[in-house]
Amino acid sequence: MDMPSPHFYYENRVFLVVLAEMASLTGNNDTWNLLRRGDRQALLALYREHYTGLVNFGIKLTGSRELSKDCFSQVLLRLWDRRASLPEVSNTRSYLLTCMKHEIMKELQSQKNNTGHQQLETGNHTEPSYEDYIVGIQANDELRCRLRKMLQKLTEREKELLKLRFFENRSYDEIAEQCDIAKRTAYNIIFGALKTLKKEMMGKETGSKAIVPLIIILFTCLWQ
């Protein structure tokens, strides 16, 4: 049996997500402003916060995790050099993405020059889909097969949102805006997708697990 998805169930969680994102928004600008004032810890904080999103973004462009993470480091070191003249930004992530794009282009260009006109992964590198990528990097055939099967249970939309949330590390605000849906809808789609994946991951025990959501609902009710 699937979730009847009553509103009260999600409501308080969505509220918390909203709070979390408000905190992060101010937190981000704080970090950025600290960096402009020459705080090294702020630079490290930016690295930690944006690592997942930016490195994965770079991997899609270059096809190489090594190259991508080096470019990300390079971007931050350049920011450090220019810290005194950095502008105020409202969206740190997009600013970093732009820097990252430049850095990667420059890097690929110089590699191209160095190696003669060898065809590098630049232009002709075709981006694998999110699904192909995360399946492809699993350690062995068994895992690849398992993950492929798990993902087959999802709709395209669910996969797209999972990618935005976990691979690109986007906030629900950004996801809602990009997909032009309500934040709660985004949350619910991802929640449902995670549940499906979990069921597939755990295999046979699904039947007995169906009772768990009911218990949670019951608890949530009692708590209100």
Place this chain on the structure above:
Amino acid sequence: MVKNDSASLNSENNTMRYDAYEVEDFLQEQSFLNYCIAANEDDVRLWTDWISAHPARETVVKQARELYFMLNGNITAKQFAADEQSFMDAFREHTGEPILVAREGNARRAWWYSGAAAAAVLLAFLVYNAMTTSKTSPANQVVYSTPNASAQKKPVMLPDGSSVTLNSGSTIKLAADFNTHSRELTLEGEGFFRVAHDAGKPFIIHTAAMDVKVLGTVFNVKAYPLDRESETSLISGSVEVTVQKDRKKIILAPNQKVTLLNDAGPAAQKTGNAYHVVPLTETAGEQAVELSWTQNKLVFRDNNFEDISRELGRWYDVRFIFEDEAVKKFRYSATFENKNIDEVLAALQLSRHFSFRKDSINVIHISSEQ
């Protein structure tokens, strides 16, 4: 966008709601994702604590983590830590300075002393105590401390010209009137002292298990609350040790140490004789084992694994869980210098086999499985 947020946001009053969490709920918490790849210390602490308080949920947490790694492109804590390290190295190379200042107390750094020309005699003390209740005045105390896994073992200069080098996870508190008519301090942890000569002002170290009176020289004190034993070792010079329990006084000769059982456990009750005076453990042609830590060496001489694990815990800031009592009794002798925890454990395994697995980032499970 990414969050630094969540640990503080979700703390305490909210941790209760985690109890009913399933895989999909955990993955909706940014703090949990931060914990999975260890990208935020507060979140790691929050979740590690929560998990150790809810062992029954371990499987669910593990599944959630596994699923997250599948979805985020196989970015694990290990991967993240390696990349972060290479970023920090790149920063150092680029700017000539480290990105993080060593985790030292500011007060302590102010007292760093480089050309210490203190008294020439060497005296080492190792005192373990259980819970240092201060016998000196609590007001206006100057406190120096070092965190676990502190890499720097530099001397702290005391106001009287003496110096002390503190080992990981150690604290000393100076009496408010330190250096007026006497020099008294309390120690929890381990310290190597060089005491400036001043016959008019006795230098006294208080610990839970014993008081140590130094008659002007250089010495080392170690006093960790959770250890089984306390000990005081003397390299040269003269010290007088007073056992807290019965106020018995022992004068140590050079190259001797006195060992006391902490907190008079059952063994001590039985024998009634809670201390032993024995020679220091010499390593061939080198300094005593008791002082090896001051040179960043970890030395074990026929120690049991349980005692070794405490030492390693402080040295590397990790926690050990023995899943098998028998392994605690394994005995090892070894010397390590500039090795990481994995290398140390791998070397011990060669001597007598055990298996270990790291849970999250700083908890290590030890068992006897093959």
